[in-house]
Amino acid sequence: MTFTRGHAQARDEADPLSRSRWMFSYADETIYLDANSLGRMPVSTPLALRTVTRDEWARDLIRSWPKWLEEARTTADLLGREILGVEPGQVALSDSTSVNLYKLAVAAVRARPGRRRIVVEADNFPTDLYVLDGVARDHDLEVTRVVADINDGVRAVDLAAVLDEDVALVCLSHVSYRSGALLDMEGLTRQVHDVGALMLWDLCHSAGAAPTPLAESRADLAVGCTYKYLNGGPGAPAFLYVRADLQGALRSPIQGWFGQQDQFDMTPTYQPVEGIERFLVGTPNVLGVVMVREGVRSVALAGVEAVREKAQALTEYVIALADQWLTPLGFRLASPRDPALRGSHVTLEHPQAWQACQAWIDEGVVADYRMPDRLRIGPSPLSTSFEEVWLALDRLRVIVESGAHLTYPEKRSRVT
Numbered sequence: 326m327t328f329t330r331g332h333a334q335a336r337d338e339a340d341p342l343s344r345s346r347w348m349f350s351y352a353d354e355t356i357y358l359d360a361n362s363l364g365r366m367p368v369s370t371p372l373a374l375r376t377v378t379r380d381e382w383a384r385d386l387i388r389s390w391p392k393w394l395e396e397a398r399t400t401a402d403l404l405g406r407e408i409l410g411v412e413p414g415q416v417a418l419s420d421s422t423s424v425n426l427y428k429l430a431v432a433a434v435r436a437r438p439g440r441r442r443i444v445v446e447a448d449n450f451p452t453d454l455y456v457l458d459g460v461a462r463d464h465d466l467e468v469t470r471v472v473a474d475i476n477d478g479v480r481a482v483d484l485a486a487v488l489d490e491d492v493a494l495v496c497l498s499h500v501s502y503r504s505g506a507l508l509d510m511e512g513l514t515r516q517v518h519d520v521g522a523l524m525l526w527d528l529c530h531s532a533g534a535a536p537t538p539l540a541e542s543r544a545d546l547a548v549g550c551t552y553k554y555l556n557g558g559p560g561a562p563a564f565l566y567v568r569a570d571l572q573g574a575l576r577s578p579i580q581g582w583f584g585q586q587d588q589f590d591m592t593p594t595y596q597p598v599e600g601i602e603r604f605l606v607g608t609p610n611v612l613g614v615v616m617v618r619e620g621v622r623s624v625a626l627a628g629v630e631a632v633r634e635k636a637q638a639l640t641e642y643v644i645a646l647a648d649q650w651l652t653p654l655g656f657r658l659a660s661p662r663d664p665a666l667r668g669s670h671v672t673l674e675h676p677q678a679w680q681a682c683q684a685w686i687d688e689g690v691v692a693d694y695r696m697p698d699r700l701r702i703g704p705s706p707l708s709t710s711f712e713e714v715w716l717a718l719d720r721l722r723v724i725v726e727s728g729a730h731l732t733y734p735e736k737r738s739r740v741t
């Protein structure tokens with residue numbers, strides 16, 4: 326029963342989030358399983374952009390700035406409250422995730438003078454590894470890379486093995502970009518605090534797909550992007566979180582005028598504002614802020630708890646179909662099997678994953694490939710139906726059964 330198309334359709338009918346689908350734009354019949362890379366566009370986004378450009382920029386020009394600056398603040402707080410579950414005044418929208426990670430990591434290591442190590446997960450997203458290596462080099466520190474199971478992610482024992490009072494900062498991804506493993510934010514943060522270090526979470530793959538217990542865990546710092554499950558669109562500003570009681574003790578290494586007290590007094594010396602805005606640098610990307618607002622609203626309307634439930638149901642369904650149809654064809658699950666330990670995507674390993682990925686695209690299914698031999702399947706809790714999952718996996722089964730993927734090049738293209 327589980328394996329019929331009718332079963333998938335029945336699940337869609339019973340799904341309380343099935344109507345969330347119509348918040349987004351669909352140009353064609355493509356089955357999109359890459360919400361973990363770039364979320365779909367909310368239909369409200371182009372309308373909101375038209376208002377900002379046609380009315381506010383073209384007509385009101387500079388008189389729009391008070392409204393725009395207010396928009397940046399309220400959107401950051403909206404994201405904080407609805408997506409991250411934190412009180413206002415602790416989230417800012419700015420720059421990219423990489424730049425925010427740099428600002429917070431430098432501020433953190435300088436707030437722990439005398440400690441000589443930064444701890445990071447060996448399989449963290451590459452930009453996180455690069456940024457932290459650079460911070461360590463410029464501050465004469467060492468980076469310890471925690472090696473954990475590539476599918477299960479960092480567990481308490483893995484972290485315990487590298488923690489001591491010489492550690493200034495620990496940086497982990499809440500959900501692993503490769504396997505989708507969801508880490509225990511509360512437990513791991515407690516371990517880090519027990520040695521007096523600061524904890525920085527990268528929320529790129531969890532924000533908008535799973536609750537982020539920043540407040541409950543008393544995590545110190547976090548960063549994340551808005552274009553994945555938050556549907557903010559390409560290049561929309563990233564966010565950063567600094568717990569309120571820590572803000573006064575931390576300083577951004579980039580002393581820009583948007584973090585300056587009484588900014589428009591134009592004083593020649595830098596004195597950071599109180600509060601989260603000391604981590605801002607320059608003029609906000611106003612169009613991007615509006616895109617973030619629409620994306621955050623799309624998730625907030627459904628609610629993060631409902632989104633989490635749907636994400637678990639969709640990924641459970643992917644795994645059930647894969648067990649039945651794809652395991653006999655040489656696929657292997659490369660994500661945690663327990664839904665409580667998994668974010669919103671499922672990774673499957675197959676020796677010809679790259680070729681299968683290309684053939685799948687030609688059959689109207691967009692997922693992505695990750696090194697060395699993995700397909701990442703990231704359904705959107707808001708816009709992907711159970712029937713689409715069924716169709717997508719059925720097509721993959723037919724491709725690999727028939728060997729159709731073997732006619733595709735083995736060599737990878739630049740963007741995967």
Ligand SMILES: *Cc1c(COP(=O)(O)O)cnc(C)c1O
Pocket residue numbers: 421422423424450452453498502527529530550563
């Ligand atoms: C997507 C992602 C990023 C992206 O960083 P940008 O600077 O916004 O391009 C960073 N870290 C992780 C873990 C990601 O998944």
